[in-house]
Amino acid sequence: MRTPIIAGNWKLHMNPAQTAEFVKSVKDKLPESNKVESVIAAPAVDLDALIKASEGSNLSVAAENCYFEDEGAFTGETSPKVLKEMGVKYCIIGHSERRDYFHETDEDINKKAKAIFRNGLLPIICCGESLETREAGKEEEFVVDQIKKALAGLTSEQVSSLVIAYEPIWAIGTGKTATSDQAEEMCKTIRESIAKLYDEETAENVRIQYGGSVKPANVKELMAKPNIDGGLVGGASLEVESFLSLVNYQD
Numbered sequence: 001m002r003t004p005i006i007a008g009n010w011k012l013h014m015n016p017a018q019t020a021e022f023v024k025s026v027k028d029k030l031p032e033s034n035k036v037e038s039v040i041a042a043p044a045v046d047l048d049a050l051i052k053a054s055e056g057s058n059l060s061v062a063a064e065n066c067y068f069e070d071e072g073a074f075t076g077e078t079s080p081k082v083l084k085e086m087g088v089k090y091c092i093i094g095h096s097e098r099r100d101y102f103h104e105t106d107e108d109i110n111k112k113a114k115a116i117f118r119n120g121l122l123p124i125i126c127c128g129e130s131l132e133t134r135e136a137g138k139e140e141e142f143v144v145d146q147i148k149k150a151l152a153g154l155t156s157e158q159v160s161s162l163v164i165a166y167e168p169i170w171a172i173g174t175g176k177t178a179t180s181d182q183a184e185e186m187c188k189t190i191r192e193s194i195a196k197l198y199d200e201e202t203a204e205n206v207r208i209q210y211g212g213s214v215k216p217a218n219v220k221e222l223m224a225k226p227n228i229d230g231g232l233v234g235g236a237s238l239e240v241e242s243f244l245s246l247v248n249y250q251d
């Protein structure tokens with residue numbers, strides 16, 4: 001039985017004071033973590049504030065990115081080792097914004113996944129096709145290839161514990177959500193590809209989120225789909241009431 005996981009991805013929004021204020025407003029209104037896991041992924045500069053503010057609550061903390069080395073001469077990078085020491089649980093990798101604007105490759109993402117596990121964190125691995133790829137009818141092939149490359153060399157135990165976020169690029173921040181059927185179809189394809197790469201049990205364990213204009217108005221319909229186990233939410237996670245409606249979608 002997979003526990004649903006709703007994660008806010010704040011991207012480059014919020015400062016430490018706003019972070020502390022936000023968490024103060026939501027911390028006592030989150031669902032039990034065995035019912036729905038509530039997560040916030042914040043910019044690295046806000047993580048300390050996020051961790052301190054969420055102590056003793058049902059909120060899990062995620063980083064939005066990290067490097068694949070633990071330490072060294074890598075100016076400006078974030079160490080997965082230090083993220084773990086700080087109390088971070090998850091780290092998003094492979095977001096399309098990182099792939100597009102920062103030229104991250106599938107190989108980088110695979111190295112990051114390994115670094116994350118090596119340090120006892122869990123990755124939220126993003127994948128998703130462009131509008132052009134979808135219009136060419138190649139979206140399944142494209143996404144399955146991203147997944148294969150991201151997971152290369154990981155054990156079935158590691159894959160069972162990670163989270164995959166399917167985010168069609170054309171639905172991110174555009175207000176244009178994939179229909180729940182389109183989202184379900186791709187999440188099912190991803191699960192089937194994991195069954196082929198690993199086994200049925202691993203595929204049954206892995207949690208798959210949908211991301212792309214998820215909001216209180218569509219979260220229930222998306223979450224009703226059998227292969228969608230959560231949401232990775234950008235814009236709608238930045239407001240207290242909206243975040244609370246998302247994580248409490250079962251009420």
Ligand SMILES: O=C[C@H](O)COP(=O)(O)O
Binds near residue numbers: 214
């Ligand atoms: O990581 C979150 C996604 O990029 C979705 O962003 P959005 O909910 O603002 O469309």
